[in-house]
Amino acid sequence: MTGSDIPSSFRLAYVPGVTPTKWVRVWHERLPRTSLELVQATAAEAPELLAGGGADAGLVRLPVDRNVLSAIPLYTETTVVVIPKDHVATAADEVSLAELADEIVLHPLDDLLDWETLPGRPAIERPATTADAIELVAAGVGVLLVPQSLARLHHRKDLTYRPVRGAPESRVALSWPEAEVTPDLVEEFIGIVRGRTVNSTRGRAATPPRAAKAKDKTKGKRAGTGAGSGSARNKPAAGRKPQSGGRAGGRSGKRGKPQGR
Numbered sequence: 139m140t141g142s143d144i145p146s147s148f149r150l151a152y153v154p155g156v157t158p159t160k161w162v163r164v165w166h167e168r169l170p171r172t173s174l175e176l177v178q179a180t181a182a183e184a185p186e187l188l189a190g191g192g193a194d195a196g197l198v199r200l201p202v203d204r205n206v207l208s209a210i211p212l213y214t215e216t217t218v219v220v221i222p223k224d225h226v227a228t229a230a231d232e233v234s235l236a237e238l239a240d241e242i243v244l245h246p247l248d249d250l251l252d253w254e255t256l257p258g259r260p261a262i263e264r265p266a267t268t269a270d271a272i273e274l275v276a277a278g279v280g281v282l283l284v285p286q287s288l289a290r291l292h293h294r295k296d297l298t299y300r301p302v303r304g305a306p307e308s309r310v311a312l313s314w315p316e317a318e319v320t321p322d323l324v325e326e327f328i329g330i331v332r333g334r335t336v337n338s339t340r341g342r343a344a345t346p347p348r349a350a351k352a353k354d355k356t357k358g359k360r361a362g363t364g365a366g367s368g369s370a371r372n373k374p375a376a377g378r379k380p381q382s383g384g385r386a387g388g389r390s391g392k393r394g395k396p397q398g399r
Contacts, residue, residue: 151196155287195314209313215285217305232301242280244271
């Protein structure tokens with residue numbers, strides 16, 4: 139990809155809880171002339187944003203429609219329960235779903251977890267957002283189960299969280315619009331999130347093609363010289379017959395019979 143072929147910018151969508159900072163830093167180091175624009179979107183909005191061309195790629199939460207979007211899973215998040223700091227569950231390092239049976243478990247409309255059966259007791263109404271649910275936890279109304287990154291995003295001094303055993307988990311993926319050929323800048327970002335180096339086989343070539351050919355040619359010449367010198371020393375001179383191994387063989391021929399004693 140030549141300098142004139144590189145687009146002037148790359149738009150990356152990301153959802154709440156996902157922190158693209160380290161990948162953005164590597165992008166600026168490798169492609170300083172191509173700006174990276176961050177586009178924030180909710181987990182529900184992100185797939186439609188990508189499909190409509192609002193971003194070139196996005197850090198989203200699975201699942202997505204694989205007929206519309208390509209996706210590479212990146213990591214799976216631990217599910218935690220957000221509780222007041224004086225809650226009895228803070229005495230343990232983690233809790234089970236069974237231990238939440240007597241709790242009012244808040245279930246916001248933007249919940250990211252795929253529940254078959256929600257644990258605990260339901261609240262009278264579902265909060266509109268996770269942020270609203272956090273406020274209700276702080277008010278002592280109930281507890282909330284979310285991916286750990288969202289618990290950190292909505293951190294409050296009066297709240298804490300604990301991992302929950304047996305809860306469904308949320309997976310984060312890099313996604314982009316489905317196409318026969320993946321755009322070059324998307325390939326660049328795929329390489330960054332997968333930890334490829336600049337000289338990896340999927341990125342820039344480690345050795346320029348001409349230099350590689352010259353190197354191979356030099357190797358061939360050296361190999362040929364060595365083989366040729368060895369064979370030249372062992373080849374008999376032109377016009378001469380190979381000598382036999384023994385001295386008696388050298389004197390044999392039609393010189394007459396040996397004299398008797």
